[in-house]
Amino acid sequence: MNASYGWKKVGALVLAVWMIVSAALPGLASAHATLLSSTPADQTSVAEMPEQILLTFNETIQGEFLSIVVTDTKGKKMPLEEARLSRIDEHVVVADRSGEFPDGIYTMNWRVVSADGHPIRGTIRFGVGSEGVLTDAGTAGGAADYTPGADTVAQRAILYTLLSLTAGSLLFLGFLLPAELRGSRDIVRPARIWFWGSLAGLLVVVLIGLPLQAKLFADVPWSEAFGKEILSQTLEGTSSGRMFLLQLLLLAMIAGAVIVNNLMGWGKRGGHWTIAIIGFVLLLVTKALTGHAAGSEHVFAQVLADTLHLLGASVWVGGLLILLLLLPHAKKGEAAFWTASFRRFTPWAFGSVIALVLSGVVMSLAHVPGWSALFGSRYGVLIVIKAALLLVMGALGFLHFRRANRRDGERNTLSLAAELAVGVIVLVLAGLLTNVPTPQPAAAAPQTFSDKQQAQDADDAVIALKVEPLQVGTSTFTVRFTDKYGALRTDWQQVTLKIAPQASPDDYTEVRAEAQQGGNYTASGLYFGSAGLWKVEVHGLSEKFEQADYTFTMEVR
Template sequence: MHLGSPPARTSLTVLALVAAVLALLLGGAGSASAHAGLRGSDPAEGSVLATAPQQVTLTFTESVGFSDDSLRVLSPENERVNPRPAQHADGKDNTARVELSDQLAQGTYTVAWRVVSADGHPISGAFIFSIGKPSGTAAVVATDSLEDTAAARLYGFLRHVAYSGLALLVGAVSFVLLCWPTAAAVRPVRWLLKVGWAALAASTAALLLLRGPYETAGSLTSAFDLSQLGRTVTGRPGIALVVRLVLLAAAAVLLRRSALRLDGHKRPDRPDRPGLPDEGTIPGGLGTRARVVGVLLALALAFTWAGAEHASAGIQVPLAVPVAVLHLLAMGVWLGGLITLAVVLRRRAPGSGDVPASAIGRFSTVAFTAMAVLVGTGMYQSWRQVGSWGALSTTPYGRILAVKLAAVVLVLVVAFFSRRWTARLDHEALPAAERPTVPEPERARVVETVGAPPPPVPSVTGGTPDVPAGAEPGDDTEPPAPETERHRRRLRRTVAVEAVLGAVVLAITTLLTGTQPSRAADGAETAAATAPVPQAKVVTVPFDMGTANQKGSVQITLEPGRVGENTVEAVVYTADGGFATVPELRLTLTQEDLGIGPLDAKLKNQKGYWATYDLQLPMAGAWTLNITVRTTDIDQVTVRETIRIT
């Protein structure tokens, strides 16, 4: 049986695959995103409104989901002013809207939001707007990373466990069905099946419980909140996890029935060893029906990932989802099969034979096919999520993908050596398989030639091992071939290294699934760049008189902060954030690059703040604000700040 390409053809194929992986990032245009980004808001960020709004609306680049606390509007005193939870605006899935309380006071309000994007990953942010005039605010918004919570870290670890369990389960089953049916009765292979199923089932159940705390940045104890769990199972990620648990229950029943049938099968020539059928035959319980059911279960399991993560959002979703399914299954067949092969190659149980070269050869073909599918589907996924060379170094997703690319290249190199040792094992096994037919006439000729001179020797020695060695047909193949054993040892090493590198690739892949794709990051930046220009420019400048109780800050607001007529409002704060009254406040503006100014804003005391409503700014660019604060008849200080006028 031929087990693959010769070394020359194999090396060319490996080089072609590497070139394909490198070429995938050369092109790709169009917009796509998996993690959503904030496209705009009403009121706009930093705006100063003359009257209180009735609602706050956020618009995102993709559809989003939210919980009761996903959108909060906080007053300057850090009190929540949206009495009801967020809803989609006008039925649009990419919006979130909350209604505000009546009769809101003047001041600066903070909008804090945390939503779940279409691919199941939470995103968050905050911005401010003001009513009447800006003010200080006591609102506190968490600025930690979304992955800094205990629930998020544990959730990420369990995702990796789930991927590993899928790889073990799919790989061990495919190795039995496609490469070596006899392995179904090998205890280490059964152990791998049990470990893979248990790891996937336990991690899926834990992910279902942690989904709520992961989305809301809650504590680990909130995982057992039944109301939160109820919301989880109604969302797309929660539904996918529940379906996965049901599929795993069905897989457990199928595996158990196959094991019982296999244990009930006894070979007539080996009644002491149940479950070991003849080499190359399909054991009981592993027939066509079981294979079809197994394939359908594997496809459905992979769909529970593809239908709820990156592939389910962005462009070309009908194509991206089946491609992601194939990518996951090819990963399982290759990596899980490698681990299974490494286990059976190293088993040393009494009476256990070596893995036949034909089984190793079949796995070589299956693994090469799986790797080709991985590269092909990976090309498409990388184009869809990255799209350019620059993104490899400028975005976190691109940098992680570059590391994965390097690891894949190493895997391909090691896989080349594994296939070479497999091919040599095959060449060693082929002559041995032909000996029962070819050596027969050769043994007859030897008897005719050599049998006449020494006829007494067989009768005298009778049981001497030298003479029957030529007459016994099996003695030529009894001692193990040293070349074959050396090839097996080398194959064990390369398979072990390939499995370790595969585990590294799997870990990197898990990290990628939780990282914002490069196209999504670019889309968010583009949305921010094309968002409406804020209606006001606000700067806060601290000052220090150098004496006790003579410290504070001045908040300057220019509306709209553009060339032409502007309204200027200035508020003075004490060091502890309270309002301060000063006898005099002066503001001049200078455009140093063009030699314009100083222009006196001519601020007037408005009983609590200082303002002017007709400041004319003739040119765009960077303007220097010169602010003079006088706190007493003899104490004053001048501070400076730069502001950009558009």
């Protein structure tokens, strides 16, 4: 096969795959953090505006660029303090009320930055008091999907490509280059150029990443993203900013180690390569620390899994990429290059497969709640696709391993390019999965409260109370009276309920329960205005003016 012709086919195939996958990113990516609950809740009415607005998310939230704005039906902003993270739970964003909220309907627009560095926003509609009953429930609020712009997509795609090329260059110069070819300028010089080019590219991409993150977090155009205040706030107050400085130091560490090794002879002193490799692995750790793993419950395990996953993909794809890029330069030493380099690459490739599989299993167990989510969610489908592609890539790798061990050194550049193309897709999918929302566990059925107690101040009355659903919003209260022997009693001229949060018993709502067929007394309404412990006092007055009372305590979620 003509080397120049093979090189053209490799380049065209890799470029096509890279462009197709990069173009697919905008339609697939969205944010991880999900709003679990809010106080006030969306599409509910509360008797009185709570002292604090609470937003609870499934992941930790970064402490900068938080915003909660509440407006009335005329667009007037209501009095609120600046939004902040809760001091006891980084999953919760808080905004204190600083003035009065008259009865009426309000719209809350919120915006936060999730642990994986994505701005999340949404809208919540709620009512306060008798004039705040929502009648147009069809216009419900909720979280808006985050779709990265072209600049974010381009930066991410270039970053993963350069990480792979850097990993492949380090691997080749440090471990794959055959001893008999170390003096060949036709091979070593291009390898050095690819390494320094990829490292310089990483530096540029990292530098661009800071104002890009500032632009996303502050929701400003590029013309304002380089402002001193915004950049300073991003550097000091976000995980992306803190990792930015560390990434610059690690790039300098890698470059310094390679320069020293270059002065002492490429590949002759493994210790310097060890330092460079450690720096590269730590660079991947910083990427994981600004991703979804940083907001998970088991941070260490998830960061380790993310790092191994990206490392395995980078080594496998980067190793193939650098070998294919250098193959046209082998010329006279082509046979030795093919046989020795690809034999040495085989254990690295298999090690990468093991890292990909193990880390993939860990991440899947953490993020996919069940088999149904594996095929019923976008995240699960991407995992299935990636697993299938890894099988294809592994089969091609085994084929190349067998060919490399043949004495005739038979090779097939096209099949190598195919393995590389599949690897590029796997690498992009690995990055894409960090930007696709993980499937949430199936929502638990609304809780129900049910209890039966002997009435106070009445010897022959037992009160049974049932509340469903036991949650913020509309609930139905059902009261049933029996005598001490269990016989139904319906001789009550009046049954009232006094409902109040345990923390502020004076903020109660009193409602009358109406008699129903079957002997029950019921009342329905928006009486639970927030989560927490609530007390419901049942008071019955019989036709003979006998009183029966009991106070039930329940936890509203």
